[in-house]
Structure formats: structure tokens, C-alpha cells
Amino acid sequence: AQRYEHPINSIEQVVSEAELATLQSSVKDIHVEETVRDYIVTIVEATRNHPDLYLGASPRGSLALYRLAQASALLDGRDYALPDDIKDLVYPALGHRVILSSPARIRGKTTREVVDELLERIPVPGATPGD
Numbered sequence: 445a446q447r448y449e450h451p452i453n454s455i456e457q458v459v460s461e462a463e464l465a466t467l468q469s470s471v472k473d474i475h476v477e478e479t480v481r482d483y484i485v486t487i488v489e490a491t492r493n494h495p496d497l498y499l500g501a502s503p504r505g506s507l508a509l510y511r512l513a514q515a516s517a518l519l520d521g522r523d524y525a526l527p528d529d530i531k532d533l534v535y536p537a538l539g540h541r542v543i544l545s546s547p548a549r550i551r552g553k554t555t556r557e558v559v560d561e562l563l564e565r566i567p568v569p570g571a572t573p574g575d
Contacts, residue, residue: 474514479569496548509537
């Protein structure tokens, strides 16, 4: 007879409560350039005007993307966020915050495809055309 144990019982702690609090506090110290902040706002605004989206992201989506970029930079050992952090995190931050329009769903479009379209259209700060 095989004994079943719930997987949650085998989880081991990898960080203390104090270490987690320090990391959470450190994230807020990560610098985000004004051009990168504008990039975030432009992306989120674009979700509100895309014809394939019934509902775009709210300002909370901007804040989530901002904080995720800061956390990503911290985990990468940087004290600043990059436009690439934003590009990499747009879907995780906003994918569940937008709703496809009915016609887009009928055509088989996905939220990922719409987000990718937005990223292709919106200029990346500091990038030259053709990058």
C-alpha cells in the first residue's frame, strides 16, 4: 500500500521572514528611469485602445509592471530597471488584466498575441529603429 502525502508537506523554507522583508524593502530602492516609466504607461494605455481587447489594463497594471521590473532588476543584481525587463514582464503582469473582444476570440486570437503586437508597435526607450 502506497502512502499519500500532500506535496505541501515536503516544502522546505528557503528564505527567512526577515530576509523576505529585506528583499521586499530593497525592491523599492531599484531605480526606474523616467523613459522606462513612460514606456510602462504607454503600454498600459495601448491595451485600452487595442481593437482586439474588450477591456484594457488599469493603472494597477502599470504599478504591477513597475514593481515586477524592479524585482527582476534586483534578482539580476542591478540597481536599475531596463526596458527589456518591461518587455519580458508585460505578459505576466498584464495578461490576466485584459479581456479579449468577442470577435478576437472568435478569430482564435490569444491575449499573448495581442500583447506581442503591442510590444512590436511601441518604441522601446533607447532603441534605434531596426533594433
